[in-house]
Amino acid sequence: MKKILLIEDDLQICEVIEKYFSNKGTGIFSVHNGAEALKVTGSTGLENYSLVLLDIMLPQADGFTICRNIRRNSNIPVIFITARAREDDIIHGYEIGCDDYIIKPFLLSVLYAKCEALIKRSGGRSMGTVLECGNIKLDTRRLVCCVSDTEVYLPRKEFEILKYLMEHQNCVIDRNTLLDRVWGIDYFGSDRAVDNHIRKLRKALGTAGGQIKTLIGRGYRLTER
Amino acid sequence: MKKILLIEDDLQICEVIEKYFSNKGTGIFSVHNGAEALKVTGSTGLENYSLVLLDIMLPQADGFTICRNIRRNSNIPVIFITARAREDDIIHGYEIGCDDYIIKPFLLSVLYAKCEALIKRSGGRSMGTVLECGNIKLDTRRLVCCVSDTEVYLPRKEFEILKYLMEHQNCVIDRNTLLDRVWGIDYFGSDRAVDNHIRKLRKALGTAGGQIKTLIGRGYRLTER
DNA sequence: TTTATTTATGACTTTATTATAACATACGGA
DNA sequence: TCCGTATGTTATAATAAAGTCATAAATAAA
Secondary structure (H helix, E strand, C coil): CCCEEECCHHHHHHHHHHHHHCCCCCEEECCCCCCHHHHHCCCCCCCCEEEEEEEECCCCCCCCHHHHHHHHHCCCEEEEEEECCCCCHHHHHHCCCCCEECCCCCCCCHHHHHHHHHHHHHCCCCCEEEEEECEEEEEECCCEEEEECCCCCCCHHHHHHHHHHCCCCEEEECHHHHHHHHHCCCCCCCCCCCCHHHHHHHHHHHHHHHEEEECCCEEEECCCC | CCCCECCCCCCCHHHHHHHHHHCCCCCEHHHHHHHHHHHHCCCCCCCEEEEEEECCCCCCCHHHHHHHHHHHHHCCCEEEEEECCCHHHHHCCCCCCEEEEEEECHHHHHHHHHHHHHHHHHHCCCCEEEEEEEEEEEECCCEEEEECCEEEECCCCHHHHHHHHCCCCCCEEEHHHHHHHHCCCCCCCCCCCHHHHHHHHHHHHHHHHHHEEEECCCCCCCCCC
């Protein structure tokens, strides 16, 4: 079994978890603050892990931020482990894409069982490399976009926007989400940048440009026609 | 959209769950004893469901037995919902292949979030988000409204009003409630704004506009016809 | 019936949002 | 370095939405 990434600032808890899991034959790598966590979970850092255990209250960057950061690049299972038992927090955790939310204190045996179940459930599903929507095809590995089987060149930003829209076809994506997902949470430019890139993207897509619909006050949506 | 199978002998709990989920656009089919449950979950009976919620203490056959039975034919996500909080039971649940184990009492919002997360994780298409009332359908993810399967565009306020009414069909909603829920508690405009948006909403809904009834002195109510 | 209250309606004003184009800046490769 | 591309900003125009108001209509109460 692959390793688990544990993000938790309480060293005692880390130790207990590490010991229990390694006795069962599962490796744990621990990180003890938000900044480190952001580093490890950035870009391809998660490829060697099969699950993330994530505390919420951490120095330097909270768990929610880290989870959002993880979800920008990865579909890896994430379990929050935290003392925060408020309904708001739990719901928020699920909204930003966690798989489970465990409230401290907890039983190690249950935590272990949950990890096992989740890893089994997430196993062996890797995303295809070609996204499709109506006349638009997007090869996310070769970084090529085709409209009606004719190759269309897209600059990086336009490509990333289209990729995000295609990964969420039919969903309405607001500008802030796009700014977060394409530009990054640390970007503070104006909304208008999105409009401009959408405009360029529509133009580049030619006849298929109309598949990107504007929903006033709410964002953009990619549809099949 | 696929349904959720609920196996639970407490009719009150069934009703509460059914109501909450159907308000959110997800269908529930309930079964109230072990024998029936074994019948429904046998062989290909689960093809129409995307998740199973399963109580443990049931008449005629307990939840563990049912879960084992499910796992003989299917990989469908299974969540135990039970008052049995003993470590043994939890671990046993995971051993026989459940995906989550929720201890009563629980928050409906959390149960719903867990179901969503697990269905997403299991590769099933995400949960339904389509509210329905008579001829009106409202897709809260795509932000699209259909009347008799014809798409109708609704501006934001009209959409939010209709959404609130559909989440509370047959209930009388007074203007203040709408102002609070749709405009926000910090809004201090006049009641007349509600009337005007209701008017626009009725017009946009065309033939189905009449489903919004006025109760003088009390508010509005959305009915099935 | 008359009166008071409540709601519907349409014209209108104000506000918010988006599209567009021109411009400025940054970046990377020859 | 220079040039072309990519990106981001800003101002303006175009559009859509939200809100207000006066009046008419409907309903309830006296």
